[in-house]
Amino acid sequence: MICFCSLSLFASPMLFEVPKLIVDSVQISVGDRNLVTDLYLECKTGEVIGIYGRNGCGKSMLFKSIFGTHTPQQIFVSIDGKKITRPYLRPGLMGYLPQFPFMPESTNIKRLFIDYGNHPDDFFNRFPDEAWKYSMKLGQLSSGQARLIEFYLILTGQYQFVLLDEPFTFIAPVHIETFQRIISEERKKKGLLITDHQHQYVQQLADRDYILDNGALKAVNI
Template identity: 40%
Template structure:
C-alpha cells in the first residue's frame, strides 16, 4: 500500500530568530528522501516537528491527507531514530530484541560481530555497535514511515554498506526520511533529495543545486 507523509506551512522561531519558514517536504512509500543542511539550520527541529515532539509557531503534518499533529501518539505510523542514544544502557540485547519483537538470529547473521552478545548489556557495546543496534531496531519496526537522524554516525564503512542494503529492502513498504552530516551516503541512498537553506527546504533537481544552495562543493 502506498502511503504519503507531507509537512508544509512550517514556521519555527526562537525569540527573534527564525529557523524555518514556509517549509514543504514530502516522503512516500518506496522512496528514501534525503535532507541535507548545515549544522544549526533546523534539520533535527524539522524531524521533531514531524514526529510531534516539537511544537512550532505553525505547521501542517499530514499522513494520507489526514492531519496528525502528534504522530508519535499513533502506533505503527512513524518510528524515529534521534541523534542521541535512546535505548537504556542497562538493558541486555535479549531484552531489546524481545521488546521490539525482532529475531536476533537474523540480526547476527547480517552482523556477525554480535554473535556472542545476546546476553550482553547495551553498556558493553562500542559506540558504533550501539548506534547500529538502535538504527536496526528502528529500521525494522512495523511503522509506515521512518525518520533517521544521523543514522550513519559512528558506523564503519562495512556496517554502512549493509545498512544501505537494508534501507533498499525496507523502503519497499515504508517511506524513509534521512539526514546525516555524512552527506555522500545520504546522496547515494536518496531517491528524492532536499536541501535546507535560508530557512526553507529546496528540492534538488540536479546535483549542481547542492552547490548553488551553499551546502557543499561536490567534486566533478
C-alpha cells in the first residue's frame, strides 16, 4: 500500500528510516553437527549482502531458517524491530529463491507471471535471444531457461527482502550481466541476501561480504 503524506521540514527523522532486517541468535544443527552457532546478520533496503562458504557449511539452511521453511534450534528474525515468525506466510515481506527448481513444471509462462503479479513482456525484452512463448510450460524449457524465469520472478517480486541461493547456477554469462543490472535496479526498493559459489558476480554488487565458517559469519574485505 502506498501512502501519500505531506512532510514538513521539521518532520521526524524516523520517517526516513528504511526497513531493516535483523537475524539474530541463530543456532542450526543437523544430527550431532552444529552448522550455525549464535549468528547475527542485518540488511537494509538498498543493501546487497554476499554470503560465501564451502559446500555443507549451512548457507542454504540459514536461508531456509530465515524464510521460515526450516525450523532451526533457535532463531530471531525481526523487521523494523518487530519479531517475525514464518516470513513466507506474510505476502510482500520476503522472497526466496532456493538453489533447486521449485516452480510447478505443468504451469505455462503466462500463468506463472500472473501468479507472481508480473508481466512476461519485460522479461522477454530483457532476454530476447530465447524462443519464448506465452503458452510454453516450465517443464518444456531447458534447465537454464527455467532458472531464468524463477530468478527473475523472485528478484523482481514485490518483497521487502529477497534471499537468493545460488541464483547464477545454469545462467549463461551474458544473462548474468543482465541480472546484475536488474539487481542494481531492484536494490533501490529492497534488501538482498545472496550466496553463490561464483563469488565474483556477487562481489561486484555487494555492500558487505561474509564467510560462513565454523558456524559463524566472518566479515571479509574482498
